């Protein structure tokens with residue numbers, strides 16, 4: 001794929017590729033790519049025949065995912081939304097690579113790119129909000145692929161309560177990245 005980047009939008013990295021490698025999408029499925037960034041995950045699902053909605057809180061990301069979809073002849077719907085705030089309906093699959101970096105208040109920066117990594121004190125803030133609501137947006141027997149860092153203790157506890165299954169992991173320098181199926 002030919003993916004353009006933007007200084008205010010997360011550039012695909014190891015987490016993106018770990019998640020992308022470990023999702024299974026069937027033709028015709030309704031897929032929600034939460035926190036789409038450049039759109040790479042959603043566009044890849046669309047190219048596999050899924051009907052894709054790409055969501056991001058960052059307007060630059062929404063614009064970039066639309067642009068990248070066009071560049072790659074992938075048809076996606078881009079929606080600017082804080083998690084599910086503007087989302088209606090239910091999906092077969094929800095994919096989310098959230099901001100998971102532990103970030104204190106004084107580490108925040110005043111730029112849209114902050115939303116790419118700022119996960120609050122232990123990196124779990126956005127993931128926990130997501131985990132408290134995603135089920136309402138899944139169809140019966142729908143599934144969710146979620147990326148989590150080993151640093152996100154609160155999110156990991158919640159995933160255990162929800163009986164999430166670890167499907168892939170990758171050791172990084174100071175953390176382990178994990179993909180859960182929920």
Ligand SMILES: C[S@@+](CC[C@H](N)C(=O)[O-])C[C@H]1O[C@@H](n2cnc3c(N)ncnc32)[C@H](O)[C@@H]1O
Nearest residue numbers: 010016035036037056057058082083097115116
């Ligand atoms: C780690 S980046 C992942 C980007 C892309 N999916 C990828 O894997 O390369 C996290 C993305 O989540 C978005 N995000 C953060 N908080 C969000 C929220 N509350 N609602 C929707 N998107 C959010 C960020 O703007 C960013 O694009």
